[in-house]
Amino acid sequence: MAQATLYANDGFTGQSLRMSGDTPSLQRYQFNDRASSIVVVGTRWEVCQDDNFRGRCTVLRPGRYTALSDIGLEDGISSARLIATNERVSDNRYAPLPGAAPAAISITFFEDERFQGRSYTATGQVPNLKRTGFNEHAASAVVSGERWEVCDNKRYQGQCMVLRPGQYPSLAAMGMQNDITSVRVVSRNTRVADDRYAPTPMQAFDARRRNGERLYEADITSSRAVLATSGQRCWVESTQVPAERSGANIPGAMVGALLGGILGHQVGNGTGKDIATVGGVVAGGAFGAQFGRDGKPTTQDVQRCEAVPGGAQPAYWDVTYNFRGTDHRVQTASAPGNRITVNERGEPREQDSPR
Secondary structure, X not given: OOEEEEEEEOOOEEEEEEEOOOEOOOHHHOOOOOOOEEEEEOOOEEEEEEHHHEEEEEEEXXXXXXXXXXXXXXXXXXXXXXXXXXXXXXXXXXXXOOOOOOOOOEEEEEEEOOOEEEEEEEOOOEOOHHHHOOOOOOOEEEEEOOOEEEEEEHHHEEEEEEEOOEEEOOHHHHOOOOOOOEEEEOOOOOOOOHHHEOOOOEOOOOXXXXXXXXXXXXXXXXXXXXXXXXXXXXXXXXXXOOHHHOOOOOOOOOOOOOOOOEEEEEEOOOOHHHHOOOOHHHHOOOOOEEEOOOOOEEEEEEEEEEEOOOXXXXXXXXXXEEEOOXXXXXXXXXXXXXXXXXXXXXXXXXXXXXX
Protein backbone atom coordinates (compact mmCIF):
# COMPACT_ATOMS: atom_id res chain seq x y z
CA MET A 1 0.00 0.00 0.00
CA ALA A 2 1.34 3.42 -0.98
CA GLN A 3 1.04 5.99 1.76
CA ALA A 4 2.87 8.78 3.53
CA THR A 5 2.34 9.84 7.14
CA LEU A 6 3.28 13.33 8.30
CA TYR A 7 4.11 14.11 11.94
CA ALA A 8 4.11 17.51 13.63
CA ASN A 9 7.31 16.80 15.60
CA ASP A 10 10.69 15.22 14.93
CA GLY A 11 10.98 11.48 15.56
CA PHE A 12 7.43 10.62 14.39
CA THR A 13 5.68 12.20 17.38
CA GLY A 14 2.86 14.68 17.80
CA GLN A 15 -0.22 15.12 15.64
CA SER A 16 -0.12 13.07 12.43
CA LEU A 17 -1.80 12.97 9.03
CA ARG A 18 -1.86 9.88 6.79
CA MET A 19 -2.12 10.34 3.02
CA SER A 20 -2.86 7.59 0.50
CA GLY A 21 -3.31 9.73 -2.61
CA ASP A 22 -2.52 13.10 -4.14
CA THR A 23 -3.11 15.93 -1.67
CA PRO A 24 -3.01 19.31 -3.47
CA SER A 25 -3.51 21.32 -0.26
CA LEU A 26 -2.72 20.39 3.32
CA GLN A 27 -4.54 23.52 4.49
CA ARG A 28 -7.90 21.74 4.44
CA TYR A 29 -6.50 19.18 6.89
CA GLN A 30 -4.99 21.92 9.10
CA PHE A 31 -1.51 20.49 8.45
CA ASN A 32 -0.08 23.16 6.16
CA ASP A 33 3.59 23.94 6.94
CA ARG A 34 3.49 21.77 10.06
CA ALA A 35 5.31 18.55 9.12
CA SER A 36 8.60 17.87 10.94
CA SER A 37 9.03 14.15 10.16
CA ILE A 38 7.50 11.69 7.70
CA VAL A 39 7.21 7.96 6.98
CA VAL A 40 6.94 6.99 3.30
CA VAL A 41 5.67 3.49 2.45
CA GLY A 42 5.35 1.62 -0.85
CA THR A 43 6.42 4.16 -3.46
CA ARG A 44 7.97 7.59 -3.93
CA TRP A 45 6.23 10.82 -2.94
CA GLU A 46 6.82 14.39 -4.06
CA VAL A 47 6.33 17.05 -1.38
CA CYS A 48 6.10 20.76 -2.28
CA GLN A 49 6.26 24.01 -0.36
CA ASP A 50 3.19 25.50 -2.10
CA ASP A 51 -0.32 24.28 -2.88
CA ASN A 52 -1.02 22.29 -6.07
CA PHE A 53 2.50 20.83 -6.18
CA ARG A 54 4.16 24.17 -6.88
CA GLY A 55 7.17 25.96 -5.46
CA ARG A 56 10.21 24.05 -4.29
CA CYS A 57 9.52 20.31 -4.53
CA THR A 58 11.50 17.32 -3.27
CA VAL A 59 11.04 13.60 -3.98
CA LEU A 60 11.16 11.19 -1.04
CA ARG A 61 11.95 7.51 -1.45
CA PRO A 62 10.26 4.96 0.85
CA GLY A 63 11.72 5.20 4.33
CA ARG A 64 11.58 6.97 7.68
CA TYR A 65 12.66 10.62 7.68
CA THR A 66 13.24 11.41 11.35
CA ALA A 67 13.86 15.17 10.96
CA LEU A 68 12.76 17.04 7.84
CA SER A 69 14.92 19.96 8.95
CA ASP A 70 17.95 17.84 8.01
CA ILE A 71 16.89 18.13 4.36
CA GLY A 72 15.58 21.70 4.52
CA LEU A 73 11.88 20.76 4.66
CA GLU A 74 10.88 21.47 8.26
CA ASP A 75 7.46 23.19 8.41
CA GLY A 76 7.61 23.72 4.66
CA ILE A 77 5.21 21.16 3.09
CA SER A 78 1.90 22.40 1.66
CA SER A 79 1.08 19.67 -0.90
CA ALA A 80 2.12 16.08 -1.68
CA ARG A 81 1.54 13.57 -4.45
CA LEU A 82 2.42 10.02 -5.43
CA ILE A 83 5.13 9.50 -8.05
CA ALA A 84 4.21 6.88 -10.64
CA THR A 85 6.46 3.81 -10.75
CA ASN A 86 7.52 4.50 -14.35
CA GLU A 87 8.04 8.26 -13.88
CA ARG A 88 11.66 9.31 -14.36
CA VAL A 89 13.04 11.65 -11.70
CA SER A 90 16.43 13.36 -12.01
CA ASP A 91 18.77 12.59 -9.14
CA ASN A 92 19.04 16.21 -8.00
CA ARG A 93 15.31 16.24 -7.12
CA TYR A 94 15.65 13.47 -4.51
CA ALA A 95 16.07 14.07 -0.81
CA PRO A 96 19.03 12.25 0.80
CA LEU A 97 18.26 8.62 1.50
CA PRO A 98 16.86 7.92 4.98
CA GLY A 99 19.64 6.83 7.28
CA ALA A 100 22.37 8.61 5.32
CA ALA A 101 24.99 10.15 7.54
CA PRO A 102 23.90 13.65 8.59
CA ALA A 103 26.00 16.51 7.36
CA ALA A 104 28.29 18.20 9.85
CA ILE A 105 27.05 21.57 11.06
CA SER A 106 29.26 24.20 9.46
CA ILE A 107 29.39 27.21 7.20
CA THR A 108 32.31 27.81 4.86
CA PHE A 109 32.96 31.25 3.37
CA PHE A 110 35.02 31.87 0.24
CA GLU A 111 36.79 35.10 -0.64
CA ASP A 112 35.67 34.94 -4.28
CA GLU A 113 32.44 33.98 -6.00
CA ARG A 114 31.79 30.38 -7.09
CA PHE A 115 33.72 29.01 -4.07
CA GLN A 116 37.10 30.24 -5.18
CA GLY A 117 39.97 31.82 -3.27
CA ARG A 118 40.79 31.78 0.42
CA SER A 119 38.21 30.12 2.70
CA TYR A 120 37.17 30.05 6.36
CA THR A 121 34.94 27.44 8.06
CA ALA A 122 32.91 28.07 11.20
CA THR A 123 31.34 25.25 13.23
CA GLY A 124 29.77 27.43 15.93
CA GLN A 125 28.77 31.00 16.61
CA VAL A 126 31.27 33.72 15.72
CA PRO A 127 30.22 37.10 17.16
CA ASN A 128 32.99 38.95 15.33
CA LEU A 129 34.73 37.64 12.21
CA LYS A 130 37.38 40.32 12.52
CA ARG A 131 39.28 38.02 14.87
CA THR A 132 39.43 35.35 12.17
CA GLY A 133 40.82 37.65 9.48
CA PHE A 134 37.69 37.05 7.38
CA ASN A 135 35.58 40.05 8.35
CA GLU A 136 33.69 41.45 5.33
CA HIS A 137 35.59 39.14 2.97
CA ALA A 138 32.93 36.53 2.06
CA ALA A 139 31.76 36.42 -1.57
CA SER A 140 30.25 32.88 -1.62
CA ALA A 141 29.30 30.29 0.99
CA VAL A 142 28.44 26.64 1.61
CA VAL A 143 26.07 25.79 4.48
CA SER A 144 25.89 22.26 5.95
CA GLY A 145 23.70 20.55 8.52
CA GLU A 146 21.60 23.40 9.91
CA ARG A 147 20.43 26.92 9.12
CA TRP A 148 22.83 29.80 9.80
CA GLU A 149 22.17 33.47 10.47
CA VAL A 150 24.68 35.91 8.94
CA CYS A 151 24.79 39.60 9.89
CA ASP A 152 26.65 42.66 8.62
CA ASN A 153 27.53 43.93 12.12
CA LYS A 154 29.24 42.21 15.04
CA ARG A 155 27.21 40.36 17.68
CA TYR A 156 24.42 39.58 15.20
CA GLN A 157 23.33 43.19 14.75
CA GLY A 158 22.49 45.18 11.62
CA GLN A 159 21.11 43.54 8.50
CA CYS A 160 20.77 39.77 9.06
CA MET A 161 19.76 36.93 6.76
CA VAL A 162 19.14 33.22 7.37
CA LEU A 163 20.81 30.70 5.03
CA ARG A 164 19.41 27.21 4.59
CA PRO A 165 21.76 24.25 4.00
CA GLY A 166 23.07 24.42 0.44
CA GLN A 167 25.44 26.31 -1.82
CA TYR A 168 25.45 30.09 -2.38
CA PRO A 169 27.83 30.88 -5.26
CA SER A 170 27.23 34.66 -5.15
CA LEU A 171 26.47 36.52 -1.94
CA ALA A 172 26.40 39.71 -4.02
CA ALA A 173 23.20 38.42 -5.64
CA MET A 174 21.61 38.64 -2.19
CA GLY A 175 23.09 42.05 -1.38
CA MET A 176 25.62 40.69 1.13
CA GLN A 177 28.94 40.58 -0.71
CA ASN A 178 31.82 41.39 1.64
CA ASP A 179 29.36 42.44 4.35
CA ILE A 180 29.30 39.50 6.77
CA THR A 181 30.73 40.25 10.20
CA SER A 182 29.04 37.73 12.55
CA VAL A 183 27.45 34.29 12.11
CA ARG A 184 25.60 31.77 14.28
CA VAL A 185 23.64 28.53 13.99
CA VAL A 186 19.84 28.82 14.08
CA SER A 187 18.48 26.17 16.45
CA ARG A 188 16.27 23.54 14.88
CA ASN A 189 13.10 24.51 16.76
CA THR A 190 13.40 28.25 15.99
CA ARG A 191 10.72 29.54 13.65
CA VAL A 192 11.99 32.01 11.06
CA ALA A 193 9.79 34.40 9.09
CA ASP A 194 9.90 33.83 5.33
CA ASP A 195 11.21 37.34 4.63
CA ARG A 196 14.34 36.66 6.71
CA TYR A 197 15.49 33.78 4.50
CA ALA A 198 17.98 34.16 1.69
CA PRO A 199 16.87 32.85 -1.73
CA THR A 200 16.69 29.06 -1.78
CA PRO A 201 20.16 27.63 -2.44
CA MET A 202 20.95 24.94 -4.95
CA GLN A 203 20.99 21.50 -3.36
CA ALA A 204 24.10 19.51 -4.16
CA PHE A 205 23.74 16.21 -5.96
CA ASP A 206 24.24 13.49 -3.35
CA ALA A 207 26.95 11.24 -4.80
CA ARG A 208 27.96 9.71 -1.48
CA ARG A 209 28.30 5.96 -1.33
CA ARG A 210 25.36 4.30 0.43
CA ASN A 211 25.94 1.68 3.13
CA GLY A 212 27.10 -1.61 1.61
CA GLU A 213 26.71 -0.31 -1.93
CA ARG A 214 28.86 -2.11 -4.50
CA LEU A 215 30.81 0.15 -6.83
CA TYR A 216 31.96 -0.29 -10.43
CA GLU A 217 34.07 1.58 -12.98
CA ALA A 218 32.46 2.81 -16.22
CA ASP A 219 34.27 4.04 -19.34
CA ILE A 220 33.84 7.72 -20.22
CA THR A 221 32.99 8.02 -23.91
CA SER A 222 33.08 11.80 -24.27
CA SER A 223 33.51 14.99 -22.27
CA ARG A 224 33.47 18.69 -23.03
CA ALA A 225 34.11 21.80 -20.97
CA VAL A 226 31.24 24.28 -20.87
CA LEU A 227 32.46 27.83 -20.36
CA ALA A 228 30.96 30.42 -18.09
CA THR A 229 30.05 33.73 -19.68
CA SER A 230 33.09 34.36 -21.86
CA GLY A 231 35.25 37.30 -20.92
CA GLN A 232 32.70 38.81 -18.53
CA ARG A 233 32.23 39.24 -14.81
CA CYS A 234 28.58 39.73 -13.89
CA TRP A 235 26.87 40.69 -10.66
CA VAL A 236 23.46 41.85 -9.45
CA GLU A 237 22.68 45.20 -7.87
CA SER A 238 19.47 46.80 -6.65
CA THR A 239 18.05 49.64 -8.76
CA GLN A 240 14.97 51.77 -8.13
CA VAL A 241 12.24 51.47 -10.75
CA PRO A 242 8.88 53.22 -11.21
CA ALA A 243 5.96 51.21 -9.84
CA GLU A 244 4.31 50.83 -13.26
CA ARG A 245 7.48 49.23 -14.68
CA SER A 246 8.33 47.11 -11.70
CA GLY A 247 7.42 43.70 -13.10
CA ALA A 248 5.93 42.26 -9.91
CA ASN A 249 6.04 38.74 -11.30
CA ILE A 250 9.85 38.64 -11.35
CA PRO A 251 10.97 35.69 -9.22
CA GLY A 252 13.42 36.03 -6.36
CA ALA A 253 17.11 35.63 -7.05
CA MET A 254 18.05 32.02 -7.74
CA VAL A 255 21.64 31.23 -8.64
CA GLY A 256 23.06 27.84 -9.61
CA ALA A 257 25.96 26.42 -7.66
CA LEU A 258 29.14 24.68 -8.63
CA LEU A 259 31.00 22.84 -5.93
CA GLY A 260 32.34 19.36 -5.32
CA GLY A 261 32.35 16.50 -7.79
CA ILE A 262 29.01 15.46 -9.26
CA LEU A 263 26.54 18.22 -10.17
CA GLY A 264 23.78 16.18 -11.80
CA HIS A 265 23.01 12.90 -13.53
CA GLN A 266 20.75 11.79 -16.36
CA VAL A 267 20.14 8.41 -17.98
CA GLY A 268 20.06 8.28 -21.77
CA ASN A 269 20.02 11.13 -24.25
CA GLY A 270 18.74 14.65 -23.72
CA THR A 271 19.80 18.26 -23.45
CA GLY A 272 21.80 20.01 -20.81
CA LYS A 273 18.56 21.53 -19.52
CA ASP A 274 17.33 18.04 -18.58
CA ILE A 275 20.07 17.75 -15.99
CA ALA A 276 19.17 21.16 -14.60
CA THR A 277 22.06 21.68 -12.23
CA VAL A 278 23.94 24.70 -13.45
CA GLY A 279 21.31 27.46 -13.26
CA GLY A 280 22.32 31.09 -13.31
CA VAL A 281 26.05 30.61 -12.84
CA VAL A 282 26.59 30.02 -16.56
CA ALA A 283 24.45 32.95 -17.66
CA GLY A 284 25.87 35.07 -14.86
CA GLY A 285 22.50 36.48 -13.85
CA ALA A 286 20.05 36.61 -10.98
CA PHE A 287 16.99 38.79 -10.68
CA GLY A 288 14.55 39.69 -7.93
CA ALA A 289 12.29 42.40 -6.60
CA GLN A 290 11.98 44.21 -3.31
CA PHE A 291 8.47 45.14 -2.18
CA GLY A 292 7.28 48.07 -0.10
CA ARG A 293 4.51 47.96 2.44
CA ASP A 294 1.85 48.66 -0.19
CA GLY A 295 2.84 45.46 -2.03
CA LYS A 296 4.28 47.33 -5.04
CA PRO A 297 7.90 46.82 -6.03
CA THR A 298 10.11 49.82 -5.33
CA THR A 299 13.43 48.31 -6.40
CA GLN A 300 14.53 45.66 -8.85
CA ASP A 301 17.68 43.54 -8.94
CA VAL A 302 19.46 44.19 -12.25
CA GLN A 303 22.33 42.28 -13.78
CA ARG A 304 25.49 44.28 -14.54
CA CYS A 305 28.49 42.94 -16.45
CA GLU A 306 32.02 44.11 -17.18
CA ALA A 307 34.66 42.81 -19.55
CA VAL A 308 37.38 40.66 -17.99
CA PRO A 309 40.32 39.95 -20.33
CA GLY A 310 40.97 36.23 -20.40
CA GLY A 311 38.06 35.73 -18.01
CA ALA A 312 36.47 32.73 -19.72
CA GLN A 313 36.66 29.74 -17.37
CA PRO A 314 35.04 26.27 -17.48
CA ALA A 315 31.77 26.36 -15.55
CA TYR A 316 31.44 22.56 -15.61
CA TRP A 317 32.21 19.48 -17.71
CA ASP A 318 29.46 17.69 -19.62
CA VAL A 319 30.42 14.00 -19.52
CA THR A 320 28.95 10.92 -21.22
CA TYR A 321 29.74 7.40 -20.05
CA ASN A 322 28.46 3.91 -20.84
CA PHE A 323 27.58 1.35 -18.21
CA ARG A 324 26.23 -2.09 -19.16
CA GLY A 325 25.12 -0.87 -22.58
CA THR A 326 23.29 2.24 -21.37
CA ASP A 327 24.53 5.79 -21.93
CA HIS A 328 24.54 8.17 -18.97
CA ARG A 329 25.27 11.90 -18.81
CA VAL A 330 26.72 13.70 -15.84
CA GLN A 331 27.98 17.17 -15.05
CA THR A 332 31.17 17.47 -13.01
CA ALA A 333 32.89 20.46 -11.44
CA SER A 334 36.36 19.33 -12.53
CA ALA A 335 37.88 17.68 -15.58
CA PRO A 336 37.16 13.92 -15.61
CA GLY A 337 39.62 11.13 -16.28
CA ASN A 338 39.00 8.09 -18.48
CA ARG A 339 36.65 6.30 -16.08
CA ILE A 340 33.97 7.17 -13.54
CA THR A 341 32.81 5.32 -10.41
CA VAL A 342 29.15 4.23 -10.43
CA ASN A 343 26.78 1.98 -8.49
CA GLU A 344 24.87 -1.02 -9.85
CA ARG A 345 22.27 1.27 -11.46
CA GLY A 346 24.94 3.35 -13.16
CA GLU A 347 24.51 6.35 -10.85
CA PRO A 348 27.76 8.25 -10.24
CA ARG A 349 29.38 7.81 -6.86
CA GLU A 350 32.30 9.37 -5.06
CA GLN A 351 35.08 7.07 -3.97
CA ASP A 352 35.50 6.67 -0.22
CA SER A 353 38.28 8.84 1.16
CA PRO A 354 41.32 6.82 2.25
CA ARG A 355 41.59 6.43 6.00
